[in-house]
Amino acid sequence: MNILGISSFYHDSAACLVRDGEILAAAQEERFSRVKHDSDFPKQAIAYCLQAAGLTSGSELDLVAFYEKPFAKFDRILSTSLALAPRGLRPFLKAAPTWIKQKIWLKEIIRNELDYEGKIVFPEHHESHAASAFFPSPFEEAAVLTIDGVGEWTTSSIGHGSGNRIELLRELRFPHSLGLLYSAFTYYLGFRVNSGEYKVMGLAPYGEPRFRDLILAELIDLKPDGSLRLNLKYFNFLAGLTMTNRRFAALFEGPRRQPATDLTQRHMDVARSLQAVVEETMLRMARHAHALTKSSNLCLAGGVALNCVSNGRILREGPFEKIWIQPAAGDAGGALGAALLAWHQFENKPRQVSLTGADRQRGSFLGPDYDSREFLRAQKIAATELPNAELFGEVARLLAQGHVVGWYQGRMEFGPRALGNRSILADPRIATVQETLNLKIKFRESFRPFAPSVLRERVSDYFELEEESPYMLLVA
Structure with missing residues (x-):
């Protein structure tokens, strides 16, 4: 059975081809288009996946899985904009034509692009992340932690994977999000949102965490289980076209850094302070996941799971014996997760774990080869x-x-x-x-x-x- 997984129309569009539960090919559209974090429909990545599987067209596919529910996502966008009217209407109306095309008419787009008339399934965003984390892992059972900006409504989830099933046990919902907190600081430090977060992590070691306590006192209410609430008076992402506002800038002793201008020690200290808070939050989430599941294994996915410094702390200081992180932890990996979720849960097919302890990711060498x-x-x-x-x-x-x-x-x-x-x-x-x-x-x-x-x-x-x-x- 040939299943195509697709992620697109936000950032890091990708495609993945799974045959009878085996990952044959996966690639991001940016590798072909040369557009960093390309969000367009992944035509070239899909063409590669079909070719790698020996298929000549999308009509030969048995099932297509898209990595999130477009109507639920549009519901969040629309209801948030209406709740903040009239403040939230301007950015909504500006983006509405594109959103309507991409979210409402997605099934037709897929059929037309693939020449495909078969079944299309739409798992939830964080279900796809969880599947990308657990199903390729070397574990028969594991706690599963997903953390990103936002999917439909969920921003983080804790689940338990066993055999060919994943059950999501807890979730954090929009607008309260560790990923959006990180993106807000990415914006404030002059980097591009959904692109420059890794730069903030790279900048952090050069600073001191002198704003850590301020972040915990003013920006977020962090609970012992890792759940959090953002103080929304400092953020502008709900109703505006920017992530932060003047109150945020005043809190951190200066205006937003303009891109390509010099980085100061203050910027480095802000980055280090954020990193300290993110590490503490992820560690608390991991401990709560262990308390809920009693598993000795942890699987991670979602864009925040690319924060390898935090992952290292979870391994060293957390309660788990082993952890496995999806190499394509961001939205690109959602294509892989959606395809595997369709095979194991929608089709109820068994999952085999390697006796050697190897994962099923094949080294993540899943893209094209050239002579x-x-x-x-x-x-x-x-x-x-x-x-x-x-x-x-x-x-x-x-x-x-x-x-x-x-x-x-x-x-x-x-x-x-x-x-x-x-x-x-x-x-x-x-x-x-x-x-x-x-x-x-x-x-x-x-x-x-x-x-x-x-x-x-x-x-x-x-x-x-x-x-x-x-x-x-x-x-x-």
Whole structure:
């Protein structure tokens, strides 16, 4: 049975093809369109998934699963705007034509784009996140924690997965959201919402958490179980086209930073303070998930689950023996989750867990592969081909000499992290390498971090980490 999962029309559009419960292919539209966080209908990602499965058209699919319920999401948007009228009507009317097309006529869009007349299912947004976290995991049963900005109404959920079923036990509802809190600070610090949150996490280590207590006193009411309520007088996302307001700026000693202007120590301190609050909140949520499920395993998904610093704290300080995080934890992974949810729960098909302890994500190498010789010929690039034994030695020599190496092999990664198949390699012992990579090669902010790659048997020589971390989602 061929099931296509789709996520689109918010950010990070993606497609995933599952055949009889096996993940065959998954890719984000941005990898083909070259538009960062592309939100359009993922035509090219779908075409790739069909091709990878040996299908010639969408008419050969048995089932299509979209990652959320468009009518429920539109209900939230409409009811929120009406509740705040007349203040909320202006932004609603501005966006209404696009929303109506994308939300109300979604089924027709899918049928027309795919030439597909079969069944289409619409799980809830956080059901898709939960499915993406649990079903590919190596666990027979686990607590499941999903955290993001907002789906239909849910902003965080706690569930329990067992066999081929997931039961959602608790939820936090809009407008109270850890993800929206993070996005508000992303906006205030001058980065793009739904795009620059990882920059805030990267900026945090350069600051001091001097605003932590202020955030907890003024912005959020954080409960022992990790649930929270935002003080909405400081936020503008309900009725306006911005995330924060003047009260928010006054609270943090200055106006919103304009994009591309210099970052000050105050900005770094704000980022560090936010990170401290997020870590504490996620840790409380994880502990509550353990109290509800009594499981020794935890699965995580949702955009906030990409906060690898918080994940590391949950592993070190939380009650779980093992955790597994969906590599495409954001909305892109919703396509994968929707497809697996359709197979296991909608179709009631059994789920097999590997006896070796391996997950079903296939290293997250689920994207397209291209023949390197064909590429070099097409681009007329001169190259020397070496056998692997010589190639590895030559690459090691170049790295030790301070050179930067582009490494390409196999299938493209699914998710935001470069996991070794499309990666830039450099020697971390060289003091100038971070500046070289950030400013001269990747053309990005100088504070942005890089991930170390270490042999499993040598991890404890350098880091306080006992678990494998193949997906760049845990900070030791």
